[in-house]
Amino acid sequence: MSLSADLAALHATAFDGASRWSEGAFEAALTDPRCFFSLHETQGRLTGFALGRVIADEAELLTLVVAIGDRRTGTGRHLVQAFEMAAAERGAQTVFLEVSAENAPARRLYERAGWRTVGQRSGYYEGVDALTMRKDL
Numbered sequence: 001m002s003l004s005a006d007l008a009a010l011h012a013t014a015f016d017g018a019s020r021w022s023e024g025a026f027e028a029a030l031t032d033p034r035c036f037f038s039l040h041e042t043q044g045r046l047t048g049f050a051l052g053r054v055i056a057d058e059a060e061l062l063t064l065v066v067a068i069g070d071r072r073t074g075t076g077r078h079l080v081q082a083f084e085m086a087a088a089e090r091g092a093q094t095v096f097l098e099v100s101a102e103n104a105p106a107r108r109l110y111e112r113a114g115w116r117t118v119g120q121r122s123g124y125y126e127g128v129d130a131l132t133m134r135k136d137l
Contacts, residue, residue, distance in 0.1 A: 002023075003026075003030065004023045004024075004026035004027040004030060005023050006046050007021075007023075007026040007037075007046075007049060007051075008021060008022055008023040008025075008026050010046055010048075010049065010065050010067060011026075011063065011065050013065070013067065013068055014065045014066075014068075015063075015065075017126050018125075018126055019125055019126070021063060026051075029051055029053075029062070032053070034053045034054055034055060035051060035052065035053045035062075036051075036052050036053075036054070036086050036087075036090065037049055037050070037051050037052075038050040038052075038079050038082035038083050038086060040066075040070075040075050040078060040079055042070065045067075046067075047066065047067045047070040047075060048064075048065055048066040048067060048070060048075045048076070048079050049064070049065055049079065050063070050064040050079040050080065050082060050083040051063050051064070052083050052086065052087055052095075054087060054090040054091065054092050056091075057091055057092055057093045057094065058092055058093070058094050058095070058096065059083075059087035059090065059092035059094075059095045059096070060095070060096050060097065061080075061083055061095060061096070061097035064076065064079055064080070064083070064106075066079070071105075076106075076109045077109065077112075077113065080109065080110065080113045081113070083095070084113075084135070084137060087137065088137045092137060093136065093137055094134060094135070094136050094137065095115075095134070095135050095137060096132065096133065096134050097110065097115070097132075097133050098121065098124065098130040098131065098132055098133075099130065099131050099133060100125050100128050100129075100130060100131075101120070101128060101129040101130065101131050102128055107131065107133075110133050113135070114135050115133040115134065115135040116133060116134060116135070117131045117132070117133050118132050118133065118134045119131070119132035120132065
């Protein structure tokens with residue numbers, strides 16, 4: 001399989017409906033010079049990734065996925081830190097993300113990493129509110 005297929009397959013384990021990214025969406029991100037990935041592997045198997053995009057001095061965490069069996073092992077924390085470091089290396093001074101208001105584990109992960117909620121988008125995820133979070137690097 002290709003990297004874009006592997007990313008799409010892992011993403012499908014964590015997201016459904018319109019929130020799920022296709023292989024084509026990952027192919028486009030892999031060729032976009034503004035996008036960057038942080039990958040996490042365990043014993044040669046992709047167990048998580050973070051995808052970000054930098055525009056000017058801001059970066060957005062577009063999506064982050066940890067394989068179901070690898071959650072609560074520090075992989076998510078590692079990916080958030082890797083995303084932040086990669087964003088800073090690319091000139092970002094501030095980072096943003098959107099997370100489902102119903103995704104308490106993800107919200108805790110980001111809050112523990114120093115992100116704070118700065119807004120809300122009603123019904124953003126197929127009727128579920130999204131929280132906008134921010135962190136200054």
